[in-house]
Amino acid sequence: MQRPAESRPIQSPAESRQPPAASPVIEVRGLEVSFPSPSERTGERVLKAADDVSFALRPGEVLGLVGESGCGKSVTALSLLGLVPPPGRITGGSAVFEGADLLALPESTLQGIRGARISMIFQEPMTALNPVFTIGEQVAEVLRAHRRMDRARAWRGAVEALARVGIADAATRARAYPHEISGGMRQRAMIAMALACGPDVLIADEPTTALDVIVQAQIVDLLLEVQSATGLAVLFISHDLGVISEVADRVMVMYAGRLVEEAPAEALFSGPLHPYTRGLIDTLPGGAPGDATRRRLPAIPGTVPDLRALPQGCRFAERCPLAEDACRAAEPPLQEGADGRRVACFMAGPSFKAEP
Numbered sequence: 001m002q003r004p005a006e007s008r009p010i011q012s013p014a015e016s017r018q019p020p021a022a023s024p025v026i027e028v029r030g031l032e033v034s035f036p037s038p039s040e041r042t043g044e045r046v047l048k049a050a051d052d053v054s055f056a057l058r059p060g061e062v063l064g065l066v067g068e069s070g071c072g073k074s075v076t077a078l079s080l081l082g083l084v085p086p087p088g089r090i091t092g093g094s095a096v097f098e099g100a101d102l103l104a105l106p107e108s109t110l111q112g113i114r115g116a117r118i119s120m121i122f123q124e125p126m127t128a129l130n131p132v133f134t135i136g137e138q139v140a141e142v143l144r145a146h147r148r149m150d151r152a153r154a155w156r157g158a159v160e161a162l163a164r165v166g167i168a169d170a171a172t173r174a175r176a177y178p179h180e181i182s183g184g185m186r187q188r189a190m191i192a193m194a195l196a197c198g199p200d201v202l203i204a205d206e207p208t209t210a211l212d213v214i215v216q217a218q219i220v221d222l223l224l225e226v227q228s229a230t231g232l233a234v235l236f237i238s239h240d241l242g243v244i245s246e247v248a249d250r251v252m253v254m255y256a257g258r259l260v261e262e263a264p265a266e267a268l269f270s271g272p273l274h275p276y277t278r279g280l281i282d283t284l285p286g287g288a289p290g291d292a293t294r295r296r297l298p299a300i301p302g303t304v305p306d307l308r309a310l311p312q313g314c315r316f317a318e319r320c321p322l323a324e325d326a327c328r329a330a331e332p333p334l335q336e337g338a339d340g341r342r343v344a345c346f347m348a349g350p351s352f353k354a355e356p
C-alpha cells in the first residue's frame with residue numbers, strides 16, 4: 001500500500017520496490033472480448049473491446065487500470081466475473097483463480113465466487129443496489145446467500161458491515177432505502193456489500209467517478225483502509241490517472257483495447273516508457289505527482305481510434321509525437337523488460353526515458 005502521491009517519496013525506476021514474489025491471485029492471459037459490430041466501411045464484423053490482455057493480480061496489492069473512456073477497462077473487469085454485457089462475449093484467453101479458469105466456469109459456479117471470493121463495486125451504486133430493499137437487507141442477503149446465515153445473524157452481520165465502512169448509526173441507517181441516502185453513503189453501502197463475505201479480490205470499477213471531490217477522497221481513503229486492514233487484492237479501475245496515483249501500487253495503462261504499459265506506480269510516474277502514459281501524466285493538474293517543476297501540458301491531441309477501423313501498426317501512432325514509419329507498419333508487442341516493466345512501443349528506449 002502506498003501513501004497518497006503528495007507524501008510518497010518518488011523513487012527512480014531502478015530503486016522502486018520489486019514486485020512481491022507471491023503467486024498471483026488472478027492470472028489473466030490473452031483475454032479477448034468481442035462485440036458484434038458490423039461496419040460497412042471496413043467490412044469488419046466484430047470489434048475487440050479487449051484484445052490480448054494479460055496481467056497478474058498479486059495478493060495484497062492495489063493494481064491500477066487506467067485509460068480513456070471506451071478503451072476496454074470495464075469489459076476486462078466484467079469478464080472475470082462472467083458479467084460481460086451481451087451481445088459482447090469472451091472470445092479468447094483465460095483467467096486463473098485458485099486453479100480454475102474463471103472464463104470457462106459455469107454460471108452456477110461463478111455465482112458462488114461472485115460477491116463472496118471476488119467482489120465488484122461500480123461507478124453508480126444506484127444501478128447495483130436494488131431500490132426496493134433497504135441497504136441492510138441487501139447486505140444481509142449477501143451473507144444469507146454465501147454464508148448461509150439465518151435472518152437475525154445476517155442482519156447483525158449487515159449492520160456490522162455497514163458500520164465498518166464508516167456509516168454512522170448503522171443500525172438505523174441499515175433500514176434506509178438506497179434513494180434515501182447520499183451518493184457517498186450508497187457507495188459505502190455497496191462497499192459493505194462487496195466486503196461482507198471477506199473476499200480475496202475486490203474489483204473497483206470507477207468507484208469514485210460519480211462522486212464529488214470531497215466524497216471521492218473519503219471513498220479512496222476508505223478503500224485504502226479496508227485494503228490494508230484485510231490484505232485483499234484490489235483491481236482499481238479509473239479513467240483518472242490522478243486517482244490511480246493515489247491508490248495504486250502498480251499501474252497498467254490501456255489504450256484502444258490493449259495494455260500498452262505496466263509498471264510499479266513510482267516507476268510509471270517518474271519515468272513512463274509509453275508516449276501515451278507520458279501524455280496522460282502531462283494532463284494531470286500540476287503535472288506528474290512529485291514533479292518539482294509542476295508543468296502543465298495540454299491534453300493529448302487527437303482521438304482514440306474506432307475499434308472497428310483500427311489503423312495498421314500501433315494504435316496510438318496517429319496521436320503520438322514520436323511515431324515513425326515503423327510504428328505505422330506493425331503493431332508493437334507488449335514486451336517485458338529486465339526490470340519487470342512492460343511496454344508496447346518501438347520508441348520506448350533510453351532516448352525516450354532521457355527526455356521525459
Ligand SMILES: Nc1ncnc2c1ncn2[C@@H]1O[C@H](COP(=O)(O)OP(=O)(O)O)[C@@H](O)[C@H]1O
Pocket residue numbers: 035047049067068069070071072073074075076085086087088307
Ligand atoms: N453494451 C455494449 N454494446 C456494444 N459495445 C460495447 C458495449 N459495452 C462496451 N462496448 C464496446 O467495448 C468498448 C470498451 O468498453 P468499456 O470496457 O465499457 O470501456 P471503459 O470501461 O474503458 O470505458 C467500447 O468502446 C465499446 O466499443
Ligand SMILES: [Mg+2]
Pocket residue numbers: 073074075205206
Ligand atoms: Mg468503464
